[in-house]
Structure formats: C-alpha cells, structure tokens
Amino acid sequence: MLYHQHIPVLTAEIIDLFRPTPADSLLDATIGTGGHALAYLAASKPGGTVVGLDTDAKAITAAQHYLAAYQDRVTLLTANFAFLKDSLMGGGILVSVASNPSAARSVEPEDQSAPRSKVNRSTSDCLFTHILFDLGIGSHQLDDPTAGFSFQSDGPLNMKFSTGERLPASSFQCVNYVTQRLGHLPTAYELIARLSVPELTLIIRTLGEEKYAGRIAQAIKRHLPATTQGLSAIIAQTVPVHYEHGRINPATRTFQALRLAVNRELESLAVALPQAADLLTGNGTLAVISFHSLEDRIVKQYFHQSALSLVTKKPITATPDEIKSNPRSRTAKLRAARKKPPS
Numbered sequence: 001m002l003y004h005q006h007i008p009v010l011t012a013e014i015i016d017l018f019r020p021t022p023a024d025s026l027l028d029a030t031i032g033t034g035g036h037a038l039a040y041l042a043a044s045k046p047g048g049t050v051v052g053l054d055t056d057a058k059a060i061t062a063a064q065h066y067l068a069a070y071q072d073r074v075t076l077l078t079a080n081f082a083f084l085k086d087s088l089m090g091g092g093i094l095v096s097v098a099s100n101p102s103a104a105r106s107v108e109p110e111d112q113s114a115p116r117s118k119v120n121r122s123t124s125d126c127l128f129t130h131i132l133f134d135l136g137i138g139s140h141q142l143d144d145p146t147a148g149f150s151f152q153s154d155g156p157l158n159m160k161f162s163t164g165e166r167l168p169a170s171s172f173q174c175v176n177y178v179t180q181r182l183g184h185l186p187t188a189y190e191l192i193a194r195l196s197v198p199e200l201t202l203i204i205r206t207l208g209e210e211k212y213a214g215r216i217a218q219a220i221k222r223h224l225p226a227t228t229q230g231l232s233a234i235i236a237q238t239v240p241v242h243y244e245h246g247r248i249n250p251a252t253r254t255f256q257a258l259r260l261a262v263n264r265e266l267e268s269l270a271v272a273l274p275q276a277a278d279l280l281t282g283n284g285t286l287a288v289i290s291f292h293s294l295e296d297r298i299v300k301q302y303f304h305q306s307a308l309s310l311v312t313k314k315p316i317t318a319t320p321d322e323i324k325s326n327p328r329s330r331t332a333k334l335r336a337a338r339k340k341p342p343s
C-alpha cells in the first residue's frame with residue numbers, strides 16, 4: 001500500500017528561509033512523502049537538487065512516487081539520519097550529487113551497485129547548501145495500522161519506523177539490556193513485556209512527560225496489551241476522567257514515550273546534528289522542525305554550543321491559518337542556523 005501524502009508544516013517558512021536557487025542542493029534528512037522536497041524542487045527550478053533520506057523504506061517508495069515529476073533532480077536513500085555520513089558515503093550519494101547531479105535513483109545503504117571506487121571519498125566532496133530535519137512521525141505512518149503508532153486505529157504494538165537493525169545506543173540502560181537479551185531491536189510490545197514497572201515508569205515519565213507514569217506503567221504491566229487500542233483502553237481506565245481537561249487523548253504521552261524509546265529518536269537526533277553541520281557548505285543553512293520540548297531542547301542546545309550562527313533567535317511557529325487547516329502544525333517549532341563561510 002502506497003502511503004498517502006503527508007501535509008508538511010511550515011513549508012512557506014522553509015522556502016522563505018532557504019530561498020533556493022537553481023545552483024542549490026537540499027539534504028532532506030526526513031523526506032517522508034516528499035512534501036517539503038517538492039516545494040524546494042519547484043522553487044529551485046531548473047537545477048536545484050534534493051538528496052532525501054528516510055529510515056522508513058515505505059516512505060522512500062512514496063517519495064519516489066510523489067516526486068516523479070522531478071526524478072532527474074532527486075536521489076533517495078533508505079537510511080537513519082543517526083548514521084548520516086556513513087549512509088551518504090555507503091549509498092554512493094557522493095557520486096550522484098558531486099559528480100553526476102542528473103542521476104536520479106533510489107538506493108539502499110548496502111546497495112552493491114553503488115560504485116565502490118568512490119565510496120571512500122571525503123565527505124567534503126558532498127556538501128549541501130541546505131539541510132532539513134522535519135522530526136518525528138508523519139501522518140502517512142500514523143494512518144498505517146500495521147505500524148502500530150496510533151491509538152485511533154487498531155494494530156500490533158510495534159512502533160518501529162524501520163525494519164533495520166541498527167540504531168545508536170539508548171540513553172536508557174534498561175533498553176540496551178533488553179536489546180542485548182533479545183538479540184534484536186525491541187518493539188513497543190517487547191519493551192512493555194521485558195521492562196520492570198520502575199523502568200517503564202521512568203521511560204513514560206521522561207519521554208512522555210506524563211505525570212501519571214507510575215499508575216500507567218503498573219496497569220500496562222498487569223494487562224500486557226498486545227494492540228494499540230488495548231493499550232489506549234488501559235491508559236484511559238487508569239488516568240483521571242478529566243485528564244488534562246480533555247485537551248489531549250490520555251494515551252498521547254505514553255504512545256510518544258514508547259515511540260521515542262523504540263526508535264531512539266532523541267539519541268539519533270543528538271548524533272545527527274553535528275554530522276549535518278559538517279555536511280553544509282559555507283553559508284549553508286541547517287533547519288530543524290521539532291514537535292515537542294524534548295526534541296526542541298536538543299536542537300536549541302546544539303545550536304548554542306556549535307560553531308553555527310543562529311538565524312532564528314526565537315523559533316518560527318505556524319500561523320493561525322495553518323494551524324486551522326493543519327492542526328498538526330500547532331506544536332511545530334522551526335529553528336535554523338547558518339555555517340560561517342571559510343575565512
């Protein structure tokens with residue numbers, strides 16, 4: 001099943017920030033179904049190029065479909081941005097971007113057809129004028145019940161973005177132990193089944209910022225739900241009736257915590273940002289759209305400690321009109337920083 005097209009957030013603001021020309025190149029580290037990339041390709045006609053990464057192979061298939069009109073200016077790669085530099089080099093991207101901009105294709109990082117002779121070239125051969133991270137999950141994935149991300153539809157408690165077996169170490173030692181014992185990256189169900197109540201409480205409190213984490217962890221361990229709706233029903237029965245004054249579904253924070261833990265999203269972001277900065281040209285711009293305070297904190301801290309110059313003193317947020325037409329944009333924060341030109 002082809003993913004439906006995700007509606008990207010802050011697209012006009014991204015294009016206004018980048019102001020791409022036909023000589024520019026975008027590394028879209030979270031291409032999803034290609035909405036931001038599409039706007040970039042249109043704005044940088046006739047020559048601007050896009051290299052798009054996504055850890056979800058189904059997103060890459062969808063991006064390939066939705067960006068077909070621009071196929072000779074696009075290269076797609078199934079890869080986790082935690083391994084940005086390795087993936088770009090191993091996927092042979094250095095070749096298609098640096099030496100042959102018109103070679104459009106989709107490649108796996110392990111793709112044996114990638115020209116091996118070029119793989120060891122320095123990353124300095126592969127610089128981008130613009131790099132974008134649009135973090136988290138897309139509506140294309142939430143609407144896929146088989147992935148188990150959503151409490152709106154029923155599915156197995158999976159929550160993995162990718163079927164791949166490589167992620168950075170978790171900042172929760174208990175998650176690393178579970179991974180070791182299983183011999184593979186755990187699904188949300190496997191985390192629930194293997195972690196103790198205190199371990200699960202810590203994860204739900206830290207990654208979900210959920211004040212009822214303790215009660216929820218106890219209830220989940222007692223019932224061991226195997227499906228998204230099973231989990232969401234247990235949470236609803238466990239928290240007070242007027243949970244957060246009805247503003248959000250009671251399952252929202254716990255689902256976020258499990259998804260972040262399963263995919264090591266914060267750990268991946270923390271190691272990806274310095275790699276991205278290295279892949280920028282002088283004067284190149286790195287932009288990150290985050291959707292919750294945990295992600296935003298990592299971006300803010302990185303921008304402050306890095307050698308990049310801040311472009312956005314305060315984050316750019318969605319206009320009331322955008323929030324009305326795309327409620328997902330309500331929590332979006334766009335921060336950007338620019339690389340200093342070589343002196």
Ligand SMILES: C[S@@+](CC[C@H](N)C(=O)[O-])C[C@H]1O[C@@H](n2cnc3c(N)ncnc32)[C@H](O)[C@@H]1O
Pocket residue numbers: 006007008029030031032033034035036037053054055056059079080081082134135136137138161265268
């Ligand atoms: C909000 S969507 C991006 C939507 C995209 N900007 C568009 O216009 O369609 C986030 C995407 O990032 C991907 N993603 C999340 N974590 C990732 C990671 N560590 N590496 C690569 N892709 C990741 C997800 O699979 C998802 O498709």
